[in-house]
Amino acid sequence: MNCSPELIKTITEIDILSPPQKHLTEILQAIGVNLGYCFGSVIEIDDQGKGYMVSSFNLPQDYSEQDSKIEAPILSGPAGEAVETGRILVLQHPLSDPRMAPWREFLQPYNIKTMVWVPLKNKGQVFGTYVLYDTRRRDVSEQELSMLEQMAVVISISRASNQYLDQLNHKTKELQQEITERKQAEILLNQHLEFIKLISEISSDFISLDTAKIDSAINKALELVSQFTRVERGYVFLLTNDKKRLVLTHEWCTQDVLAHKGILESIHVSDFEDFVNSLKRGEIAKVHSADIPRTPENKSMTDVLDLLEIKSFINIPIIVSNKFIGYIGFDATKKQTEWSDEVVNAFNLTGEIIGNTLERKWAEEEILFKNTLLETQKESSIDGILVVDGKKKVISYNKRFVEMWNIPDELLAAKDQKKLLVHALAQLEKPDEFKKKVEYLYAQKKEKSRDEIILKGGRVFDRYSTPLNSPTGKYFGRIWFFRDITERKMLEEKLMRQEKLAVLGQLAGGVGHELRNPLGAIKNSTYFLNMILENPEPEMKETLEILEKEVANSEKIITSLLDFALARPPLERKVNINDIIQKVLLGSNVPGNIQVESQIVKAIPTIMADPDQLVQVFGNIILNAIQAMPEGGLLSIKAKSPSPGRIAVSITDTGVGILEENLEKIFEPLFTTRAKGIGLGMAIAKTFVEGHGGSIQVQSEVGKGTTFTVKLPIGNKEEKPHERESQYFDR
Amino acid sequence: MKEKASILIVDDNMSQCKTMSFILKRKGYNVATADNGPEAIAIVKKSPFNIIFMDIKMPLMNGVETYKKIKKIRPEARVIMMTAYAVEDLIQEALKEGAYGIIYKPLDIPKVLAIVEKASKNKQGALVLVVDDEPITCTTLKSMLIEKDFKVAIAYTGEEAVATAKKKAFDIIFIDMKLPTLNGLETYLAIKKVNPEAVAVLMTGFRQEVADLVKEALNSNAYTCLYKPLNMSELLRLTSEILEKKRK
Numbered sequence: 007m008n009c010s011p012e013l014i015k016t017i018t019e020i021d022i023l024s025p026p027q028k029h030l031t032e033i034l035q036a037i038g039v040n041l042g043y044c045f046g047s048v049i050e051i052d053d054q055g056k057g058y059m060v061s062s063f064n065l066p067q068d069y070s071e072q073d074s075k076i077e078a079p080i081l082s083g084p085a086g087e088a089v090e091t092g093r094i095l096v097l098q099h100p101l102s103d104p105r106m107a108p109w110r111e112f113l114q115p116y117n118i119k120t121m122v123w124v125p126l127k128n129k130g131q132v133f134g135t136y137v138l139y140d141t142r143r144r145d146v147s148e149q150e151l152s153m154l155e156q157m158a159v160v161i162s163i164s165r166a167s168n169q170y171l172d173q174l175n176h177k178t179k180e181l182q183q184e185i186t187e188r189k190q191a192e193i194l195l196n197q198h199l200e201f202i203k204l205i206s207e208i209s210s211d212f213i214s215l216d217t218a219k220i221d222s223a224i225n226k227a228l229e230l231v232s233q234f235t236r237v238e239r240g241y242v243f244l245l246t247n248d249k250k251r252l253v254l255t256h257e258w259c260t261q262d263v264l265a266h267k268g269i270l271e272s273i274h275v276s277d278f279e280d281f282v283n284s285l286k287r288g289e290i291a292k293v294h295s296a297d298i299p300r301t302p303e304n305k306s307m308t309d310v311l312d313l314l315e316i317k318s319f320i321n322i323p324i325i326v327s328n329k330f331i332g333y334i335g336f337d338a339t340k341k342q343t344e345w346s347d348e349v350v351n352a353f354n355l356t357g358e359i360i361g362n363t364l365e366r367k368w369a370e371e372e373i374l375f376k377n378t379l380l381e382t383q384k385e386s387s388i389d390g391i392l393v394v395d396g397k398k399k400v401i402s403y404n405k406r407f408v409e410m411w412n413i414p415d416e417l418l419a420a421k422d423q424k425k426l427l428v429h430a431l432a433q434l435e436k437p438d439e440f441k442k443k444v445e446y447l448y449a450q451k452k453e454k455s456r457d458e459i460i461l462k463g464g465r466v467f468d469r470y471s472t473p474l475n476s477p478t479g480k481y482f483g484r485i486w487f488f489r490d491i492t493e494r495k496m497l498e499e500k501l502m503r504q505e506k507l508a509v510l511g512q513l514a515g516g517v518g519h520e521l522r523n524p525l526g527a528i529k530n531s532t533y534f535l536n537m538i539l540e541n542p543e544p545e546m547k548e549t550l551e552i553l554e555k556e557v558a559n560s561e562k563i564i565t566s567l568l569d570f571a572l573a574r575p576p577l578e579r580k581v582n583i584n585d586i587i588q589k590v591l592l593g594s595n596v597p598g599n600i601q602v603e604s605q606i607v608k609a610i611p612t613i614m615a616d617p618d619q620l621v622q623v624f625g626n627i628i629l630n631a632i633q634a635m636p637e638g639g640l641l642s643i644k645a646k647s648p649s650p651g652r653i654a655v656s657i658t659d660t661g662v663g664i665l666e667e668n669l670e671k672i673f674e675p676l677f678t679t680r681a682k683g684i685g686l687g688m689a690i691a692k693t694f695v696e697g698h699g700g701s702i703q704v705q706s707e708v709g710k711g712t713t714f715t716v717k718l719p720i721g722n723k724e725e726k727p728h729e730r731e732s733q734y735f736d737r
Numbered sequence: 738m739k740e741k742a743s744i745l746i747v748d749d750n751m752s753q754c755k756t757m758s759f760i761l762k763r764k765g766y767n768v769a770t771a772d773n774g775p776e777a778i779a780i781v782k783k784s785p786f787n788i789i790f791m792d793i794k795m796p797l798m799n800g801v802e803t804y805k806k807i808k809k810i811r812p813e814a815r816v817i818m819m820t821a822y823a824v825e826d827l828i829q830e831a832l833k834e835g836a837y838g839i840i841y842k843p844l845d846i847p848k849v850l851a852i853v854e855k856a857s858k859n860k861q862g863a864l865v866l867v868v869d870d871e872p873i874t875c876t877t878l879k880s881m882l883i884e885k886d887f888k889v890a891i892a893y894t895g896e897e898a899v900a901t902a903k904k905k906a907f908d909i910i911f912i913d914m915k916l917p918t919l920n921g922l923e924t925y926l927a928i929k930k931v932n933p934e935a936v937a938v939l940m941t942g943f944r945q946e947v948a949d950l951v952k953e954a955l956n957s958n959a960y961t962c963l964y965k966p967l968n969m970s971e972l973l974r975l976t977s978e979i980l981e982k983k984r985k
Contacts, residue, residue, distance in 0.1 A: 515823065522821035523750045526843035530756030533846045537763060561843055572823055577971070579961045614955055721952070 010153065013040040017160065026168030027061065033164050034136065035063040037157045041150065043138040044116075048126075048161060049085055050134035057081045057089075057134070060165070066116070078108035088123035088135045094154060095123040096146045119143040124154045126162045136161055198348065204234055205355050220367045221256065224360050228258035228334075231356045235349045237336045238263045239314075242324070242360060243273065244332035250275055252282070252332060256360075263315060263339050270310050285323040286330045290350065294318045294342050315339040322353050324361035331361060388489060390467075393474070395483035398423040398448065410467070410488055435460040447471055451481040458491070465492045503674060507689075510675050515571035518564045525564070529557045563684060569622065570675060570690045576616030576697050578721065583610060583645050583655060586617060590624045599638025606645040613653060614721030619694040623702075626687035627657045627714045633680060634661025634712060648717075656715040663708040672704055691716075742787035742857035743767040747777040747803065748819065749795045753842070757790065760846060766853070774798030774806075781807050786814050788856050790849075791836075793820040793827050801831045808834065815856040819844070825968075832969035833877060835884040839970050855886075862886035863980055864905060868898040868924060869913040869940070874967075878911065881969060887976075895919025895927070902932040909979055914941040914950055914962075922950045925959055936960050936979045940967065 016036040022029050030048065038046045045064035049057045057080035062069075081089060084105050088095040100106045100121045101113060120140040125132045136158065146154075208227040228240035241257040252273040259265050275282050284291065295311045295318070298304055311319075314337065321335040334357035345353075384391055390407030394400055400421040408418065411430055427444060431437035440459055447455055454472045461467065468489040474482035532553045539546065584606045596602055631641050639660035648654045664672060664679075671677045673692040678685030695702045700718035744766050748754040751772060758768040769786070771777035774797055777789075789807065793800035804816050818831045821842040828839055837856060840849065865887045867878045872893070879889045890905070892898035895916050902910070910928060914921030925937050939954055941947050942965035951962045960979065963972060 519822045522842040523753060526821065527750065527752030527756050529843040530753065530760060530846065534756055534759045534763070537760065557843070568823075577961055577963075578955065580955050580958065612956075614952065 010040055013037065013153070013157075016040060022164075022167075026164060026171050030061045030161065030164045030168055031063060033157075033160055034061055037154075037161075038063055038138055041138070041153070042142075042144075043122075043140050044118075046136060046138040048134065048136045048165065049080055050126075050165070051081070051089065051132075055081075057085060060134075060168075083109065084121070085123055085135050085137065088125050089132045092125050092127070092132050094125070094151055096151075097121045097123075098143060117141050120146075122146060122154065124158045126158050126165065128162055128166060133162075134165070194348065201234065201348070201352050204230055205352070205359070208356065208359055220363055224256045224363065225258055227356055227360065228256060231352055232258055232260075232336060235336065235352055237343075238339045239266070239337040240335070240356075241266050241337075242332060242334050242357075244324075244364070245275075245330065255332075259337075263337075264313065266314070269313060281321075285321065285333050288323055288325060290323070290354075291321040292318070292345055293320075296342060317341055318343040318345075320345050320350065320353060322350070322357045324357045324364075326361040326365045331364065333357070334360060387487075389470075390488040390490075392426070392486040392488075393483060394423050394448075394486070396481055398483075400426065401483065407488065410490060433461050435462055448484065451475070465490060466495045467491065507675060511571040514567040518567040518571065521560070521564055525557060525560055528553070529561075532557060566686045566690060567684075570686050570693060573690075573693050573697060576619050576694070578614045579617060580612050581615045581617050581620065582612050583620075583653060586620045586624060587643055587645070587655070590621055590628055593621075594625065594628050594632065596628075596632060596641070597638070600632060600635055601638075601640050603640060603642040605642070607647065609647075610645050610653060611647055611720050613718055615698055615718060616694075619697070623691040623694050623716065624655070624657070626691045627716070630687060630714075631657055631659035631661065631712070634659050634663075639711070647720075651720050652717055653720060654715055654717045656713055658711060658713040660711040663710055664704070664706040664712055665708060666706075669704055669706060673702070741765045741767065742853065743769075743785070744853065745769050745771065745777065745780060745786040745789045747771045747774070747789065747795070747800070748792040749773055750792070753792070757844070757849075761853070764850065774800070774803035777803055778806050778810070781810050781814070785811055788837075788853055789814050789816045790840075791816055791818050793818055793824055793831070794822050799827065801827045801834070804831055804836060805834060817852060817856070825970075828970050829968065832881060832973065835881060837885060838973065862888050863908040863976075864888050864890070865976075866890045866892060866898060866901060866907045866910040866935075868892045868895065868910065868916065868921075870894065870916055871913070874913070874940075874965075878967075882976075885973070885976075895921075895924035898924050899927045899931065902928045902935065906932055907935045908983065909976055910935050910937045912937055912939055912959075914939055914947040914954075915943060920950060921947070922954045925954050926957065929957070936983070938963060938972075938975060938979075940965060942966075 013036060016039075017033060020029050020032045020036065024032075034046055034048060038044075045062070045066075047062035047065060048060050050060045051057050059080075080086070084095050084097055084100075084103075087105070097103055097106070098120055100118055101110055106113070106121075116139070118139050119142055122138045122140075123135045124138075126134040126136060138154075208230060224242065228242070232238070232240040239257070239259040241259075242255050243252040244255045245252055252275065254266050254271045257266055273282075281291065295308070295316050298308055298311070300308055316337045316339060318338040319335060321333045323333050324331050334353060336353055384402070384404045385406075387404060387406060390410040391402070391404045392400065392407050393402040400423055403418075407413070411426075411433065413426065413429060417425055417429055427441070431441055434440050436459075443455070443457070447453060451473055452475070454470075456468070456470045459467050459469050468487075468491045470487040470489075471484060473484050476482065532550060536550055536554070539550070542550065587604065587606065591602060591604075628641070628643075635641070640658075642658045643655070644658075645653060645655045668677075668679065673688050674685075675689035676685045677689075692702050695716055695718065698718055698721075700716060702717075703715045704712060705715075706712040744761055746754050746757050746761075746768065747770070748757075749772050754770045754772060758770050761768045769780055769784075771780050773795055777791075781789075789804075791800040791804055795803070800818055800820075804818070807814065807816065815837040816831075818828065818836050818839045819842060820828065820839070832839065838852060840852070862885070865882055867875050867882075867889060868891075869875050869878075870893050875891045875893070879891060882889045890901055890907070892901050896919060898910070898912070899919075910925075910932075912921045912925050912928075916924060919927070921939060921941070925939070928935060928937070937954070937959040939951060939959050939962040941951065941962065944964055955962065961975070963975070
């Protein structure tokens with residue numbers, strides 16, 4: 007039984023070295039065309055026992071589509087029968103055959119009259135079937151059947167080679183895959199090494215970095231990491247002190263993309279609470295812009311993402327000492343990107359390094375700030391400050407300290423506490439006391455202390471000292487503060503004096519007035535007795551004289567008390583100082599053993615003053631001078647005009663002099679060194695002179711004498727020399 | 738010989754009262770005493786007195802109040818206030834009311850006797866000119882000075898004052914520094930020419946404003962300057978000081 011020579015010829019012309027799928031189709035086609043079928047297909051059974059079409063010829067275009075819509079499995083029809091029996095199945099009028107019911111409708115248009123299923127076998131097992139379709143009713147001859155069976159062998163072989171090739175292809179692919187993966191691993195390894203190099207480079211950069219350069223170094227690190235991971239943008243946002251905002255602090259981007267700067271520089275925490283909270287929890291945010299729903303509430307965010315052309319971004323929290331301080335972020339703008347663990351790790355490490363570096367920077371800034379603050383406080387203090395360490399070495403001092411103690415440069419350079427102390431002690435009134443105190447305090451590591459120290463020459467320092475103890479009690483040394491309170495002391499003393507004066511004034515006024523009544527009665531009585539006793543016996547007479555004299559004395563005391571207590575403003579009049587001095591000298595009863603020398607410049611200007619008050623002023627001074635010279639001496643009075651608009655009258659005695667410590671007090675009320683007098687004379691003189699806008703000064707040397715100088719303003723604009731103009735009351 | 742004056746001494750301090758009355762009695766005056774205001778008023782109602790010494794600070798009724806009442810009963814009596822205290826306001830009030838004078842304790846008896854003499858003589862007083870454009874100052878000063886036996890003329894302008902000074906030789910002239918047309922200084926200088934013996938006392942309520950004028954006037958030998966509001970006892974002290982100096 008021979009095959010059709012045409013068929014053999016056609017088949018032999020097929021290129022069997024072409025891809026199996028191709029020569030399978032060509033073989034099927036050769037069979038179909040040679041035997042006069044309109045179209046055909048090859049069906050195979052897969053591992054699950056389901057049939058599927060692997061090849062076809064001339065099938066109408068929509069055939070496969072239609073076929074796939076039919077729910078019935080291929081093998082449920084005659085194809086299954088052919089496979090099961092392993093014999094060729096020929097079906098006449100398939101459209102009317104119940105086995106073809108599922109396919110009837112779709113085969114209808116093609117008017118198929120005959121269908122033939124030929125099983126395909128391998129090692130005696132059916133593994134599929136090929137199907138031929140004819141629009142004519144044909145009777146399949148035994149010869150044709152035999153030929154179809156022979157062709158089944160050809161198709162099987164073609165199909166097998168096809169499968170072998172598929173397997174081969176699959177193996178090749180697997181092999182290729184393996185090769186690629188190995189290569190990629192190698193690349194990754196390389197990348198990893200490079201990355202480690204990069205990170206160590208960045209971190210070593212930071213370690214040795216001057217804080218001032220940290221910002222530019224962070225930007226550089228962002229650049230390196232971004233380039234390494236092939237992203238277009240890297241940036242850092244940090245939490246503000248009030249924790250209300252996250253602010254863009256560092257950024258790097260490629261030249262062809264926009265920067266955050268100018269577009270998104272700050273984020274309000276309250277606007278993105280969920281985002282910020284997840285960062286705070288240490289979670290990494292990986293977002294693809296395409297995944298964000300384009301809803302109105304997301305619009306502002308998606309607008310920014312679009313503007314920055316962000317396809318994917320990753321934000322990694324920066325957490326330093328368990329505190330969230332901000333985040334580091336990277337943007338991919340070219341394509342949506344899945345971040346590999348390796349890349350995330352790179353980002354994370356960079357964030358950590360930046361966080362630690364920033365922490366260091368802040369700490370250094372804090373220290374710098376504290377140092378600046380301390381230094382400024384120290385230098386702007388009105389106190390002189392000295393700091394001495396636990397080994398008594400001078401570690402710090404300020405300019406004021408140097409000024410206050412007049413410390414020479416070489417002493418400063420020595421930084422030796424002992425030498426400084428010696429220098430200071432030499433300036434003190436009571437060096438031993440201070441030395442003891444200092445030594446005591448250095449021995450006490452807990453004691454604070456304060457007192458006042460008096461320098462030679464009268465300056466007073468408020469001295470305060472406190473140990474330098476850390477909160478844990480470690481002793482670092484001792485700090486000394488010195489404040490010059492000389493002026494304050496003087497003011498205090500002056501105030502006290504004024505207060506004393508005011509009290510005294512009130513008292514004097516009250517007592518003075520109260521005494522005037524009884525004194526008046528005594529005076530009247532004395533007068534009366536004097537008047538009625540025509541020839542009193544001598545003792546009676548003397549008693550009356552004593553009464554009179556002492557009443558007069560009392561009156562004087564009361565008058566001076568009242569003058570002092572209720573000093574009235576001067577009633578100014580044109581006054582010649584010479585006249586005043588002469589009048590005073592006349593009324594002073596200068597003892598014979600005192601020589602008076604009066605040098606008054608002829609051209610001394612007349613002044614505007616209260617003559618009554620001036621008489622009292624000079625009277626009191628001259629009385630003082632006379633009392634200072636019980637053994638006699640020289641009283642010299644000089645008057646001149648030392649500067650325009652002023653006259654100066656000096657009264658000098660050669661008496662006992664006044665102790666230096668009493669010089670200041672001489673003008674204080676109730677101060678007296680004599681048994682006689684209540685100590686108001688000089689106080690009144692001072693009050694009256696100051697009432698005239700003048701001043702009174704005293705110079706004295708014990709054993710040599712005293713000079714009082716009264717300076718008075720002339721009180722008129724034209725300073726004419728005194729003219730001896732005839733004045734009615736001078737006559 | 739003319740009959741000696743009758744004197745009333747009013748003082749709550751009995752020692753003062755008694756000793757003073759002893760002296761004055763010995764000097765030949767008729768003396769009565771009272772130790773409080775109401776008593777004094779009762780005595781004055783019964784009989785007249787030429788001179789009354791009145792302590793200012795007294796219980797029940799102070800000296801000034803007592804004086805005001807007595808003035809209504811016996812306007813012709815000369816009342817001299819006495820005080821041991823700095824009761825400036827009361828002193829001022831008394832002087833403005835027309836009290837004859839003020840003396841301070843302890844009393845200077847010769848001075849008291851002189852005052853008594855003076856007050857009882859009703860002698861020809863000194864001539865005083867008051868120059869002020871403020872009528873109130875003029876009349877207050879005038880009535881007060883008249884009480885002290887001064888003869889007082891008033892001028893409201895500088896020109897008027899100069900014209901008045903030409904007619905009579907005044908002893909003391911009080912000149913306000915602020916006057917219309919001629920000011921105080923100009924007035925003083927003009928008067929000085931026609932009335933060289935007159936002593937000028939300046940007055941002003943504007944210490945700062947007229948300071949230069951005052952200085953110049955003082956330089957030209959005006960006596961002194963009093964500042965308003967005027968302290969009447971100061972003014973009286975000055976007038977007697979000036980008159981005493983002139984007498985010498």
